[in-house]
Amino acid sequence: xxxxxxxxxxxxxxxxxxxxxxxxxxxxxxxxxxxxxxxxxxxxxxxxxxxxxxxxxxxxxxxxxxxxxxxxxxxxxxxxxxxxxxxxxxxxxxxxxxxxxxxxxxxxxxxxxxxxxxxxxxxxxxxxxxxxxxxxxxxxxxxxxxxxxxxxxxxxxxxxxxxxxxxxxxxxxxxxxxxxxxxxxxxxxxxxxxxxxxxxxxxxxxxxxxxxxxxxxxxxxxxxxxxxxxxxxxxxxxxxxxxxxxxxxxxxxxxxxxxx
Amino acid sequence: xxxxxxxxxxxxxxxxxxxxxxxxxxxxxxxxxxxxxxxxxxxxxxxxxxxxxxxxxxxxxxxxxxxxxxxxxxxxxxxxxxxxxxxxxxxxxxxxxxxxxxxxxxxxxxxxxxxxxxxxxxxxxxxxxxxxxxxxxxxxxxxxxxxxxxxxxxxxxxxxxxxxxxxxxxxxxxxxxxxxxxxxxxxxxxxxxxxxxxxxxxxxxxxxxxxxxxxxxxxxxxxxxxxxxxxxxxxxxxxxxxxxxxxxxxxxxxxxxxxxxxxxxxxxxxxxxxxxxxxxxxxxxxxxxxxxxxxxxxxxxxxxxxxxxxxxxxxxxxxxxxxxxxxxxxxxxxxxxxxxxxxxxxxxxxxxxxxxxxxxxxxxxxxxxxxxxxxxxxxxxxxxxxxxxxxxxxxxxxxxxxxxxxxxxxxxxxxxxxxxxxxxxxxxxxxxxxxxxxxxxxxxxxxxxxxxxxxxxxxxxxxxxxxxxxxx
Numbered sequence: 029x030x031x032x033x034x035x036x037x038x039x040x041x042x043x044x045x046x047x048x049x050x051x052x053x054x055x056x057x058x059x060x061x062x063x064x065x066x067x068x069x070x071x072x073x074x075x076x077x078x079x080x081x082x083x084x085x086x087x088x089x090x091x092x093x094x095x096x097x098x099x100x101x102x103x104x105x106x107x108x109x110x111x112x113x114x115x116x117x118x119x120x121x122x123x124x125x126x127x128x129x130x131x132x133x134x135x136x137x138x139x140x141x142x143x144x145x146x147x148x149x150x151x152x153x154x155x156x157x158x159x160x161x162x163x164x165x166x167x168x169x170x171x172x173x174x175x176x177x178x179x180x181x182x183x184x185x186x187x188x189x190x191x192x193x194x195x196x197x198x199x200x201x202x203x204x205x206x207x208x209x210x211x212x213x214x215x216x217x218x219x220x221x222x223x224x225x226x227x228x229x230x231x232x233x234x235x236x237x238x239x240x241x242x243x244x245x246x247x248x249x250x251x252x253x254x255x256x257x258x259x260x261x262x263x264x265x266x267x268x269x270x271x272x273x274x275x276x277x278x279x280x281x282x283x284x285x286x287x288x
Numbered sequence: 289x290x291x292x293x294x295x296x297x298x299x300x301x302x303x304x305x306x307x308x309x310x311x312x313x314x315x316x317x318x319x320x321x322x323x324x325x326x327x328x329x330x331x332x333x334x335x336x337x338x339x340x341x342x343x344x345x346x347x348x349x350x351x352x353x354x355x356x357x358x359x360x361x362x363x364x365x366x367x368x369x370x371x372x373x374x375x376x377x378x379x380x381x382x383x384x385x386x387x388x389x390x391x392x393x394x395x396x397x398x399x400x401x402x403x404x405x406x407x408x409x410x411x412x413x414x415x416x417x418x419x420x421x422x423x424x425x426x427x428x429x430x431x432x433x434x435x436x437x438x439x440x441x442x443x444x445x446x447x448x449x450x451x452x453x454x455x456x457x458x459x460x461x462x463x464x465x466x467x468x469x470x471x472x473x474x475x476x477x478x479x480x481x482x483x484x485x486x487x488x489x490x491x492x493x494x495x496x497x498x499x500x501x502x503x504x505x506x507x508x509x510x511x512x513x514x515x516x517x518x519x520x521x522x523x524x525x526x527x528x529x530x531x532x533x534x535x536x537x538x539x540x541x542x543x544x545x546x547x548x549x550x551x552x553x554x555x556x557x558x559x560x561x562x563x564x565x566x567x568x569x570x571x572x573x574x575x576x577x578x579x580x581x582x583x584x585x586x587x588x589x590x591x592x593x594x595x596x597x598x599x600x601x602x603x604x605x606x607x608x609x610x611x612x613x614x615x616x617x618x619x620x621x622x623x624x625x626x627x628x629x630x631x632x633x634x635x636x637x638x639x640x641x642x643x644x645x646x647x648x649x650x651x652x653x654x655x656x657x658x659x660x661x662x663x664x665x666x667x668x669x670x671x672x673x674x675x676x677x678x679x680x681x682x683x684x685x686x687x688x689x690x691x692x693x694x695x696x697x698x699x700x701x702x703x704x705x706x707x708x709x710x711x712x713x714x715x716x717x718x719x720x721x722x723x724x725x726x727x728x729x730x731x732x733x734x735x736x737x738x739x740x741x742x743x744x745x746x747x748x749x750x751x752x753x754x755x756x757x758x759x760x
Contacts, residue, residue, distance in 0.1 A: 033685075086563055086715050087715075088711055089707070089711065089715075090711075109714065109720075110711060110714040110715045111714040111715075111716075111717050111718055111719050111720070111723075113515075113715075114714070114715055114716055114717035115717050119715070120715045122712065122715075125707075125712070126706075126708045126709050126711075126712035128709055128712070128713065128726065128727060128730055129730050129731065129733070130729065130730030130733035130734065131726045131727065131729065131730030133735075135726075136713065136716065136718075136726055137716070139718060139722060139726065140713075140716040140717040140718055143717040143718060143719070143722065144717040147717075185496075198716065202717070212683065251759065
């Protein structure tokens with residue numbers, strides 16, 4: 029029962045996407061189409077290239093795009109820097125969120141939101157700080173986080189669970205067209221998992237954000253209603269289906285999908 | 289000597305400033321010929337109408353200056369030519385500045401000053417002339433009621449001779465080092481600040497307000513005396529690049545913090561890159577007194593400055609927070625010095641430096657704990673941020689502990705802007721410059737937080753601007 033948000037109608041088109049690093053090919057010829065309000069889950073064993081895929085989609089300079097393309101609607105993102113991709117509506121939830129000492133969550137997000145807004149509407153006035161702060165604090169507490177983290181250095185001293193929640197907070201504050209979530213479920217306790225999953229489901233169904241969620245475990249799928257489930261093995265998508273696919277992996281593992 | 293900062297000049301990076309941009313408005317009544325000799329010193333003292341003891345002290349200090357060698361450590365002083373400098377210029381008439389040229393953070397603090405409405409109307413607005421005399425007098429009057437003395441050091445010598453003579457040169461005698469001797473011989477201008485017992489001055493007092501006749505002199509002499517239980521915060525400088533043809537600035541600051549008193553001395557310095565900024569600053573803190581130095585070195589060709597605190601009384605606390613920014617052709621050789629002379633004294637030194645475009649930042653510090661300073665604690669934290677492979681950071685921390693029952697901690701780090709941090713911020717939509725600014729401002733934030741708000745805002749802006757110019 030995935031209702032597509034009628035207000036948003038965007039397409040993320042990934043075509044024949046191949047990525048290497050240090051001369052080694054990691055992602056091989058991946059193609060994927062995601063629409064607004066869709067939840068795609070990519071599963072795969074360790075080393076299959078899931079994280080590399082998402083990082084390269086976001087434009088991480090560590091990874092070299094050998095071939096293929098990324099588009100959001102008619103805009104080609106393939107060779108653009110990551111901040112331009114963000115301005116075009118792409119977001120990456122990091123597997124290991126980075127600490128930025130001294131730079132507060134509130135100030136960085138406000139700068140980010142202003143930058144993104146301005147690129148879409150150059151004449152738009154800067155965000156009113158008070159209003160933004162109220163909204164961000166509301167999002168923080170909706171995820172069970174303390175409001176005063178607004179004035180806290182980004183991710184500094186955060187627990188593993190808080191770091192993952194912080195990624196979701198940022199996603200909700202920036203309202204991207206598409207969000208790539210890299211193992212958002214790793215290291216979470218049951219309660220945090222439930223909270224985050226609920227927030228993701230809401231982002232998809234209510235805000236119409238298209239989500240590509242990468243995970244190793246099937247646990248989070250108990251809380252989500254994915255539109256598609258894909259299996260990535262050795263850098264290739266080897267299977268696509270519904271949640272039935274995930275249930276199969278839960279029982280049998282990845283063995284059947286990974287060619288030796 | 290006149291400081292002029294127009295809004296156009298303010299947008300220039302200090303390290304790209306041209307000395308020829310500098311202009312003088314007033315003609316000097318007396319201008320010493322270049323070079324230093326007894327005649328020059330005689331003239332200085334004569335012009336100021338000084339008592340004999342001060343004149344004698346100047347001559348004595350001159351002798352000490354001649355005899356003392358240049359320090360062999362620290363920055364490169366080989367190009368410093370004492371004979372080519374001018375040692376005293378007496379400006380004529382009152383100094384007037386166009387309102388638009390008043391540094392932004394100074395303007396913003398007028399709001400807090402509570403200057404009478406009529407004067408504010410006169411002061412504010414385009415084209416109006418800003419006369420620091422007016423503001424200074426109005427402030428001085430309200431302070432006088434509390435018994436606070438806030439005036440130019442030259443004036444204090446005339447008006448409060450007994451108080452002056454009691455303390456002058458007692459914390460930093462001319463024998464201390466070559467530049468202290470030079471300053472004692474040719475000093476002119478500076479602030480004399482006296483806070484009576486139990487008086488708390490709530491508003492930070494700015495050097496800018498005290499500047500009337502004398503300008504940001506090259507040989508300022510500042511003397512601050514805080515009586516028992518008093519408190520004051522004194523602020524000098526501004527973030528806007530300060531141009532001057534005077535290439536040697538050698539100030540001396542002496543501070544006495546008596547029992548239970550609290551003094552904070554904040555400096556934000558952004559001298560143009562032709563200046564040697566060689567300063568001796570020292571405070572003595574007595575029983576349960578607190579002294580804090582907040583030192584931001586953003587400019588100059590070479591700065592050698594080690595704010596010091598002698599913790600002489602039991603329970604005294606000292607804190608030295610410093611921020612150094614070094615760009616192309618600059619060397620900030622700065623640090624701190626703390627001597628624990630009494631039991632249960634505590635000190636904290638936090639030094640942060642940012643080096644870019646081949647600039648060099650050096651931390652030079654000393655923590656000494658004398659025998660008998662039982663229960664003393666000291667913590668030194670040095671963090672250096674290098675923005676590229678050409679820039680340099682070095683550290684010379686000295687710890688000399690002669691009391692076993694004490695606790696000393698030292699930690700240091702050198703980092704560069706990490707690619708991970710840049711990618712993380714860029715994935716949120718920040719441009720490369722915005723991301724680097726966020727990281728650099730984040731790095732500087734622990735000390736920027738302690739500045740008066742207006743200074744903090746301007747400093748963040750300056751750092752962001754420096755970042756966007758970092759590849760130049």
